[in-house]
Amino acid sequence: MVGIGYTMMTEQAGPRQLVADVVRAEEVGFDFSVASDHYFPWLDEQGHASYVWSVLGAAAQATERIPLMTYVTCPTVRYHPAVVAQKAATVQLLSEGRFRLGLGSGENLNEHVVGGGWPPADVRQEMLDEAVGIIRALFGGGYVNHRGRHFQVESARLWDLPEQAPPIGIAVSGEQSCRLAGEHADLVIAVEPDRSLLDAFDRHGGAGKPRVGQLPVCYDPDREAAVTRAHEQFRWFGGGWKVNSELPGPASFAAASRFVTPQDVASAMPCGDDAAEFVDAVRAYAEAGFTEVALIQVGGASQQPFLDWAGKELLPALRAL
Template sequence: MVKIGYTMMTEQAGPRELVSHVVGAERAGFDFSVISDHSFPWLDSQGHAPYAWSVLGAAAQATSRIPLMTYVTCPTFRYHPAVIAQKAATMQLLSGGRFRLGLGSGENLNEHIVGAGWPAAHVRLEMLEEAVSIIRAMFEGGYVSHHGAHFDVENAKLWDLPSTPPPIGVAVSGDRSCEIAGRDADLLIAVAPEAELTKAFAAHGGAGKPCVGQLPVCYDPDRSAAVARAHDQFRWAVGGWEVNAELPGPAGFAGATEHVRPEDVAEAIPCGDDVSAFVEGVRPYVEAGFTEVALVQIGGDHQEPFFEWAEKKLLPALREL
């Protein structure tokens, strides 16, 4: 049975609201939760970008059951991998073992703020691979020194180390990232229901490990209102990640999506309150071999009605999958 998760979308709500949302998700019966880690929203209409790690700490204290996970953190530009290791170890302790560390090669949208430039994709993957090795070494305990192609670590040590380190997930979009994930990660992360990704992950050593996908949805009893909201805040999602990873700010995303129509968004994102449409949105992930799917309810001030509907109608239907 596929596990159904909830996304704390930092681009569409403030920090206190995000904590309230994950409490609502736990109450509604979602199996796990994830959180985006951004310094910018994709579009100005989303309007938020609080610090995800502070939200996670508060969420760990406000909830008692629901697992927490970054989806995803880039450990190569804004954050040094040694700092990520400390953050993740602390979160694992605060949450009582409910935390998973999702990592990815990042987006220019968020990482440009430190002024380090934006190298080619293959370089970013090299950096991610090296960062994962540093984080793994620090999770093992003791002092760590490292002098690699992209990072230096000098006598680093985690003084508060959980007995079970947080599992590490790696976001994938092609064979090279699947190779890194299959060899070095405990789970796969992807935003497209492509069987090629899960198969490549398995072929590189990930067989039997969890595969976590994500699907934006827009619940509203008024379908036209749902489509309009999805178009206003999430039309960027119909583009490919090869392009999205390169754009430097919300103005770039606004320009790139200028000609995306509401009907284009409605074809890609389940909108309204037809349970079967949402089930059919999740089905391709299940058929592609994903074991978990995190839903994104579009609209920061439209979460509570979604939780009520999900608890009564959506989650029971999805668990039939």
């Protein structure tokens, strides 16, 4: 059976609502949750970008069962990997072992804010590889010193370590990232039901490890309203990772998606309240080999109605997968 997750999308809701929503997601029966780590929203219409690590700490205290996960954190530019290790260890302690650390090579959208420039993709992968090694070393306990190509670590140690280190997931979009994930990750992360990514992950050592996908959806009893909202807030999504990782701000995403129509968005994600359409979209991930799929309900104000509907109709329908 495919695990069904709920996404705390920090770009479309404030921190208090994010916590309230994940509490409700736990109540209605979602299997796990993930949270985005953004400094900017993708589009101005989304309107939010709170500090996810504070949200995760609050969510860890407000919930009892539901696993938590970053989807994903970039441990290379805006954050130093030694600091990411400390954040993750702390959330693992607060959640009593319910946290997984999802990592990725990042987007210019969020990382440009520290003024360090935006490296090319191959350099970003090198940085992520080195960062994962530092995080693993700190999770292992004791003092860590590191003199690397991209990072320096001077006598760092995590003084509050959980008994079990957070499992590390790595987001993939091509052969290079699949190799990195297969060699170094406990699970793989992707945002499209592309079987070739999972096959590459397996070739590099990922066979048998969990694989987590993510799917945007837009529930609304009024399908036209759902399509309108999905287009307003999520029309950027179809640009593809090679484009989305490079654009520097919401204005760039608005310009890049100016010719995307509501019909284009509606054809790319389930919209409305037909549970069968949502199930078909998840089935594509299941058939590609994903073991877990996190749903993103588009629209901050629509979360609680979506969660109520999911508990009554969608999750029971998805259990058949």
